[in-house]
Amino acid sequence: MKLSYATHEFLHLLRALVREPSVVGVEDAFFRVLRRELEEYPVKITRYHGLLVVEGDEPESVYLSAHVDRHGLLCTGPREFQYAAFIAGNRGELNGDSISEQFMELIAGRFRGQRVQAHTPYAGSYLGQGTITESYVCPRRKNLIFEIDGLDYLQPATPVSFVDRLQEKDGYISAQLDNVISVAMVIELVRRGFAGTAFFSAGEESGRSWRFIAEWFQRHDTTTDQLIVLDTSPFPTVDDCDQQDVVLRHGDSNALFDPAATERLRKSCDRLAITYCFKDDYIQALNRTREKQSSIGRTELGRLIAATSGQVSGTTLQLPTSSYHTQLETASLISVDAMLRLLCHRCQL
Structure with missing residues (x-):
């Protein structure tokens, strides 16, 4: 795959972020790295406990969430x-x-x-x-x-x-991508003029990040159904990942996501010729073929919707990866490019 200049720049950013430590529960140093990256751009940056918030010129137009913590x-x-x-x-x-x-x-x-x-x-x-x-x-x-x-x-x-380094080979990248690639994508959107509000939250891998986002909305007496939570989504092999460019969800074990927000993303995928699957449907289909059942998972968004009784809602957009939660977690550059194009379309960039 021939990389565009924008993709080269994105990988340069991702390569630098991968090298920075951000162990779950101890993310303060990484928050400062993020602030340094973002201060170059005309956005408002505010730090809260467990949260870094970036606001553009139209902060209520769209809300994005990326998690800063990684396993360690x-x-x-x-x-x-x-x-x-x-x-x-x-x-x-x-x-x-x-x-x-x-x-x-x-x-x-x-x-x-x-x-x-x-x-x-x-x-x-x-x-x-x-x-x-x-x-x-x-x-x-x-x-x-x-x-x-x-x-x-x-x-x-x-x-x-x-000790982690980004590897690139034959159209794929590998590293401990969860959650740093979502962080890099949001920074890339800010580079391109993102006007909405972006949350960088701590503690997602320990099931705590939703609390920090819920408190922000409560602090500002604000509700939304426009939140898009970015993440990676595990598949058994690279071949399984290649069956779709991006992963959507109707919901998780905690809650149903906002159907209108999910449908908007799906229609955008169709418009941009981006292939997708619904992860909850995928897991339920697999469960019908095997004795040991798998959970459809618990996400930050599902916890957030349940805890706020739907006052804060939206949908998720996930990057398909294999070798989940290792230093060889792998994603295709085609999927990375598709996810960035989809986000730019949704954010009107």
């Missing part, structure tokens, strides 16, 4: 490291029904040999590197436990991120 580890004791999303202090609305929790057993052994790096919790200053020698699920704590060679000196509450 947290030092929780002497030479003890746990998966940050699932430690007791970070657990939000997680009860075993989220896709992340269902993946826990599957991904437990994928981290052996993975290089990791430690950072100070707030400033993000580099503290050193180590290598994961073992990872396993502790049935009592219901969390992934990691053994790391080289970081014995760390104190509790120190975040440890995976």
Whole structure:
């Protein structure tokens, strides 16, 4: 695939963001990175607890949400490291029904040999590197436990991120794309003149980000059915991902999304010749063919709709990826380009 200048610029931005740590529950340093990126553009930037809000010239025209957190580890004791999303202090609305929790057993052994790096919790200053020698699920704590060679000196509450670099090959990109690629897409829209309101929220992987967005709408006594939540959507293989350019949803385990908002995105896909699937339909179709049932998932938007009794609603737009929640999470550049074109169309850019 021949890349346009705009795509090259987008990948340059994404490559830089991938290198910045943003472990779930410890996202302060990444928020400052985002502010530096966004201050170049004529938008209003406001920081709240767990949230960075960007407002353009027409803030009520459309609302976008991207999550800043990524999976990583947290030092929780002497030479003890746990998966940050699932430690007791970070657990939000997680009860075993989220896709992340269902993946826990599957991904437990994928981290052996993975290089990791430690950072100070707030400033993000580099503290050193180590290598994961073992990872396993502790049935009592219901969390992934990691053994790391080289970081014995760390104190509790120190975040440890995976050493990550963006790879590009044969029309695909790979890295820990969830959630940083959504962040990069929103910044790209701001570069192109985005006039609405964008939320960069913390704690999505631990089921908490919806609270920060709900509080913002309550603080401003505002409601909307125009929220579009950006995310990635896992598929078993690259071939499965290639069956569609983007992923839509009618709803999740918590709530039905706004039908009109979903239909607008679907019609835009048709108009732009972008292929799509509905992830909830896809999972339900698979469930009819197998004994072990899969959850249709819990998303930030579903939690938000349920918690606000529909006062804040909208729909989701997701990028299909494979090797979910690893450093080799893979997406096609065709899908990336399609998602950006769709967002530009929706935001009238």
